[in-house]
Amino acid sequence: MIDINESVMQFLLAFVVVGPLLGAAAALLPAPPGLKGKSPEQAVLRHGVTVTGAVLIAAIVLALGFDHDQPSKMQASTDISWIPALDVRIHLGIDGISLPLLVLTALLTFLCALYSYFKMPAGPTPKAFVALLLVLESGMLATFAVLDLLLFFLAFEMVLIPMYFLIARWGGEGRSQAAWRFILYTLLGSVVMLLGLLLIGIKAGTFDMMALATDNGRSLTTSVQVIAVLAIGIGLAVKTPMWPLHSWLPDAHTAAPTVGSVLLAGVLLKMGTYGFVRILLPIAPDGFRTFAPYLAALAVVGIIYGSLACLALAKQGAKGDLKRLIAYSSVGHMGFVLLGISTMTPTGVNGALFANIAHGLITGLLFFLVGALKDRTGTTDLDTLAEETGAALYGRAPRLGGLLAFGAVASLGLPGLAGFWGEMLALFGAFRPADGLSRPAFLTFMAIAAFGTLLTAAYLLVVVRRVCMGALPQDVPKLTDVRSYEFAAWTPLVVLTVVAGLWPKALLGLSDPAVQQLLAGGTR
């Protein structure tokens, strides 16, 4: 949009990845004079907001300087040798696929830092909290920016330790077990993934994603591709999460602090699906084709399973936890993303990428809202909240109730909001899958997934009815309505949800050329 010098772009991208790390180191040091603030706690939280803010600005400038006429071209790319022995290069770059995710990550982290500045989760010192948040941000951004398989793995692993501590230290009930489960599941998946990555790297002679994507799997035999896709796929599927490897997710989401849940759902899950698109589709297409129908089948099971679990949780008397419910809904939504990817068509993959972003925005918002609800009422248990008739949020805190209803309808895929396009395109892709994939099977999957959207609508409407509506009892005190800092943190998400829903071309125009090229064989 605006013309920025290439070397400035390179610097900005490097800053986006390294800046948070430096910020994390700085957070551990005592504040310099002049920046002491009211108290050390306040100073360090402010430091977090400043650093994430700077990173967000850099990411936005990157997006502005990005050449929107050539979104399939890697831009702002840096390529320097780091470990020649392993042939690991610091290869960074962004294209139309990674740019939206990069901006989404920077945005969500900034909003989380801003939210914590005013509402620090209960737990040990904010110093460690900010440092961990920044390391987490660096890992997440690096995942979307690197173009080397081993660096991707490094970035993939980098988020584990900070997220573990965020859950285990600042989380709610059952946090330590949930944190363990999160890290052990993900790690078991990722070491298997490492084996797959090494197999590809050794057989193809390079770890560079661009070179491998251009090669489009021609230098890998089908059997190598099949093994590699299985190994890498397991690692990514745990993170995504794909049914039946999802069982770490509900506990982790329920136990994590609000900020942790937002980033977990908003960004960490996307790292899995991004890996599918960036690594498996272009690098090992033959192997992926072998597994695509199974992936699609599991994705569809995930959609139905997630919706049914949510329905069960939303039922009266089920003692359903609202956070857990949203976590299960993520399993369903990510099912659509996986279904889109498994069609191996531009339509499906574009839909998947769109659904990725939409899910990040909407679920991020929902977790923020539920966190706020918990702060006010002290519980996220649906039965306690709703009692007999309903929590009557519309009456007790109208703005909060309104936002919650907005989040719910956006999540169920109301046309005109962000949630609609991604899932529709994913279904559309399944209607006509790529050559070599069984069309009848995918038609069946499409029909079942479409049924899943109905179930999704059902449970979200039940939630809205039970939480937002209901008779307003006389003696119940009013709840504090949305505070100004909450507005500040949530407005961007609401606005982007609407914009992405009304103007999908903004995102699809970016991702479509890149996807076309990725599927056709590598980057130019």
Next chain:
Amino acid sequence: MSSPAPSLAASLVQSVDWLAIAPPTIAAVVGLAVLVADLFVAEHRKALLGWTSVAGLAAATLLLLPLLDGDRSTFCLTGDAAVCSYTADRFTLVIQFLVLGGALLAALLSVTALKDARRELPEGEYWFLLLSSAAGAALLPASRDLATLIVALEVASLPAFALVGLKHGDRRSSEAALKFFLSSVTATAVSLMGISFLYASTGTLYLTQIADRVQSVDGQLQTLAHTGVVLTLVGFAFKTAAVPFHFWVPDTYVGAPLPIAAYLSVIGKAVGFTGLILVTVVALPSYADVWGPALAALAALTMTVGNAGALRQQATRAYSAVRLLAWSSVGQAGYLLVPIAAAAYSGDAEKSIGSTVAYALMYGAVNLGAFAVAALVGRTKSLNRVADYRGLYASSPLPALLLAFFLLCLAGLPPGIIGLFAKVTVFSAAVDASLGWLAVVMAVNVVIALFYYLQWTALLFRAPEGEPEKHRVPAPLTAAIALTGVLGIALSGAPQLVLRFTDTGLF
């Protein structure tokens, strides 16, 4: 043979390149000097002995620098200058650096430990034993014939038995020494037997000559040669504490003074795997189909048993921290064996060996670092339980952060980047050699290991029970912790420093 008089002398007396053999020699000479000096130094000046030894080890390490310019060999056969007993090539230098540097760090820990022990440990003997063991360990990677190899091995391990049992009046200490001694001597006897068989069937002790001649052994001597190979390998497997020769490790580490446990965990391992590499890759490459599968199985067993043992440690049991490090070192020994096993299958054996060397360098730095912090905590909490580390961050933030870093390096998770990439090289050696099953076993082990390392790491940052007590850090301990910390962090930034051994020739 043209000029008669000098050539006679030249044919009988081997020329000695003193610079090449300087590193082990200095360590040995300083050790003797300290032993003698102990008789004359007044009681209150005994600390001097310690500093002399530290200086000696530092000098020995520094003397590796002039050797970097190229390969040197000495003690060569007068008839054939290509066959030598002592070679200082890249492999030798790297391992000597690991051994001498590790001994230096252990010595730094010992200075404080001896001071705290208040004359309960005999200083002169302690330093003498430590230095002689280090000299033996430094000689080992350079030896290129089986006799030197065995001598070096014994020089490295005999003083270690005495060091383990040095705590006067400590029953656990003597019991540990006895266990260590008995099992080790048995293993040595077995490998001596193996070596004699090899000598009988090939007629030489030089590794390179064995490599040639063992391929064309007389049919009748085939069985003898086979048996020789297996018996020799068994002896060296013991030194790496490979399963099933690992049982002495936890008791020995707990019974020994803590710096000695640290010393054994790194130098003991280095001695074992260097010997294994020399015997397998240099002397017996033609028997790769025998030792390859055996080492692969051994590696898988070792890491599994080691990690399972570490997992079973209860945080509240006495000495559980040292015990956990001991078991984890058994697990790590398993990872070290993986590339050696892979060398049997891959076309490029040196590349695989490079992975072991790189991993060992990483492991040496961070494991000694972890032991250094354990020594620090052990000064106030003599039981050294894992539970004692709770809230360490509140009382001494920097050591706690570094310990967390070391543990994560051992686990192989960022921010321990060097640990991660060292594991990646080991994995890639296995994948490269098509040892897929071994890679998968190792993957599972990495996850198991993560559990206990991370549990310990998490404990450091918990809220402390009761008032946090300040640890006063003595200078030598500070130096050891700082040195390992700087090393670990520098390597994480530039992993190429150690990983380069994986793609350049070592021998």
